[in-house]
Amino acid sequence: MAGLLSISEPDATQPTDASTQPDTTNSDFLANLATDATQTDSKVATAYSREEIAQLFDLPLMDLLLQAQTIHRKHFTANEVQISTLLSIKTGNCPEDCGYCSQSGHHRDTTKLQAEKRIEVDKVIAAAKRAKNSGSSRFCMGAAWKHPSAKDMPYVVELIKEVKALGLETCMTLGMLDTNQATQLADAGLDYYNHNLDTSRSYYEQVVSTRSYDERLDTIENVRNSGINVCSGNIVGMGESRDDRIDWVLELLKMPKAPESIPVNLLVPIAGTPIGDKVLAEGQLSVLEWIRTIAVARICCPTSYVRLSAGRESLSDSEQALAFMAGANSFFYGDKLLTTGNASQSGDDRLMRELGLTKQFAAPRAPKVLPVMDAMSGHQTQVVLAD
Numbered sequence: 247m248a249g250l251l252s253i254s255e256p257d258a259t260q261p262t263d264a265s266t267q268p269d270t271t272n273s274d275f276l277a278n279l280a281t282d283a284t285q286t287d288s289k290v291a292t293a294y295s296r297e298e299i300a301q302l303f304d305l306p307l308m309d310l311l312l313q314a315q316t317i318h319r320k321h322f323t324a325n326e327v328q329i330s331t332l333l334s335i336k337t338g339n340c341p342e343d344c345g346y347c348s349q350s351g352h353h354r355d356t357t358k359l360q361a362e363k364r365i366e367v368d369k370v371i372a373a374a375k376r377a378k379n380s381g382s383s384r385f386c387m388g389a390a391w392k393h394p395s396a397k398d399m400p401y402v403v404e405l406i407k408e409v410k411a412l413g414l415e416t417c418m419t420l421g422m423l424d425t426n427q428a429t430q431l432a433d434a435g436l437d438y439y440n441h442n443l444d445t446s447r448s449y450y451e452q453v454v455s456t457r458s459y460d461e462r463l464d465t466i467e468n469v470r471n472s473g474i475n476v477c478s479g480n481i482v483g484m485g486e487s488r489d490d491r492i493d494w495v496l497e498l499l500k501m502p503k504a505p506e507s508i509p510v511n512l513l514v515p516i517a518g519t520p521i522g523d524k525v526l527a528e529g530q531l532s533v534l535e536w537i538r539t540i541a542v543a544r545i546c547c548p549t550s551y552v553r554l555s556a557g558r559e560s561l562s563d564s565e566q567a568l569a570f571m572a573g574a575n576s577f578f579y580g581d582k583l584l585t586t587g588n589a590s591q592s593g594d595d596r597l598m599r600e601l602g603l604t605k606q607f608a609a610p611r612a613p614k615v616l617p618v619m620d621a622m623s624g625h626q627t628q629v630v631l632a633d
């Protein structure tokens with residue numbers, strides 16, 4: 247388009263006058279990244295060092311956004327976003343003590359959150375139909391459990407099958423999973439399982455004491471090995487340092503494969519939770535640091551969906567636009583995220599129109615196990631499909 251600067255033109259990515267740049271931009275790594283975004287293709291397999299991740303965080307913001315958007319466009323359709331709807335299928339009284347979460351039973355005396363039992367299947371399906379009609383391609387279901395119990399498994403398996411039958415992708419977040427449970431969910435056709443690392447290994451003990459970092463990684467490994475896509479992200483603004491955010495990115499890169507979906511949450515401080523009270527008293531993290539975190543995740547995990555999740559409802563249109571510029575290409579629709587508020591759907595539709603964003607269609611994967619009739623015996627049996 248005449249008169250418009252193409253983001254792929256070499257001139258658009260030439261470093262500016264070196265004398266005006268911080269020292270960090272003099273490194274070979276950043277010089278190569280700035281002049282040749284294709285370098286990141288080789289980095290997909292080799293990952294970034296801790297020093298390189300730190301250098302990305304230190305870039306002037308516009309340089310960082312330019313690199314992130316350039317890399318984003320190499321791996322995804324520009325201006326297309328994936329949209330999910332999240333429903334809490336069992337709310338509150340969770341035995342874990344996550345310091346930011348209103349659903350923890352450890353904080354119920356101060357948050358006063360009303361716990362609810364499991365939602366009936368037909369109500370979940372009705373919500374999934376509404377989500378599909380409003381344009382979501384994925385329906386995410388969350389339960390405030392340490393892990394699903396044996397009696398919960400048939401319930402969640404039924405939900406997966408029923409929601410997939412609507413043509414939606416499915417995602418669940420149910421706490422820890424052992425290998426057997428992950429296999430059951432994979433066999434039912436679950437598309438994504440969410441299990442966030444939340445933060446760095448070293449800051450983790452300030453956030454949760456009832457579940458270890460290694461237990462989180464074990465669940466993610468079980469999900470990965472079962473064939474379900476991994477959704478794993480963080481929460482920024484819990485009082486962690488930039489070093490912790492760098493270490494969190496490094497943890498993603500240590501995995502055999504980066505998560506297919508990476509939610510980058512901005513803490514919604516909830517009064518009555520230990521971390522919420524602390525942040526409300528001491529002040530919240532700059533939104534620009536959250537946007538930097540999104541951009542670094544996009545550069546380091548170029549083929550992953552980077553999702554805007556909690557925290558969006560408090561942001562201006564311009565701040566959200568910057569987040570999309572930073573390479574985010576997924577977000578949650580709906581007025582509520584489990585128990586915290588979310589940006590309104592009509593507001594999202596208006597913002598998408600103004601930004602020229604379009605919705606990505608669903609592509610649910612087939613269940614691994616299909617029920618079939620044995621022609622000889624007439625009995626119901628199962629076939630296992632290859633991935």
Ligand code: SF4
Pocket residue numbers: 340341342343344347348349350351389390391392421
């Ligand atoms: S974040 Fe999840 S695991 Fe932690 S307390 Fe809340 S519902 Fe429970």
